Amino acid sequence: MLKKILAFLGISLCFVLQSTVFHKISFAGIVPNLMIVLTAVFGFMKGERAGILSGFFCGFLIDLFFGEFLGFYALMYMYIGFLNGKFARAYYPEDVKLPVALILTSDLSYGILCYILLFMLRGKFEFVYYLGHIILPEAIYTFLAAVVLYPVILVIDLKLDPERRRSKRRVVR
Numbered sequence: 001m002l003k004k005i006l007a008f009l010g011i012s013l014c015f016v017l018q019s020t021v022f023h024k025i026s027f028a029g030i031v032p033n034l035m036i037v038l039t040a041v042f043g044f045m046k047g048e049r050a051g052i053l054s055g056f057f058c059g060f061l062i063d064l065f066f067g068e069f070l071g072f073y074a075l076m077y078m079y080i081g082f083l084n085g086k087f088a089r090a091y092y093p094e095d096v097k098l099p100v101a102l103i104l105t106s107d108l109s110y111g112i113l114c115y116i117l118l119f120m121l122r123g124k125f126e127f128v129y130y131l132g133h134i135i136l137p138e139a140i141y142t143f144l145a146a147v148v149l150y151p152v153i154l155v156i157d158l159k160l161d162p163e164r165r166r167s168k169r170r171v172v173r
Helices: 002-024 034-046 048-066 072-085 097-122 127-160 162-166
Strands: none
Touching (some): 002 034, 002 048, 002 127, 034 048, 034 127, 072 097
């Protein structure tokens, strides 16, 4: 129960930080996507089910406050969480390369899918502009935020799950 409460608090905190504080320290209007970081982390740390659930709640918050269509971002984040959950068997807590690569890939995929579904299908074909001015800067900023945020999440997770600390390899439940 404590893990679920902390997950809820983590999602809420990251949402508030992303939508308020990080807008004050944005670069050219670009903020890191902390919700992608959390969804990906829950996915590859805990498995597909946790990735889907965290993705739903992260996306649903974005839908409620910023989305045009209810469920659009929830569905996208659920897919991101599910796909990151596929890597739970390959996840080692002490290896930072896989988590950071998955977070970067998730953010790039998210940006490209948003372009396709929200802009290209409406006849806006400036992909190179969108890639250079929105997708890549956000992915780099999210990558830098993940490098700082991932170790914090890892320490919290290892404190909550001492069994994982003793085991070298993560056991998917």
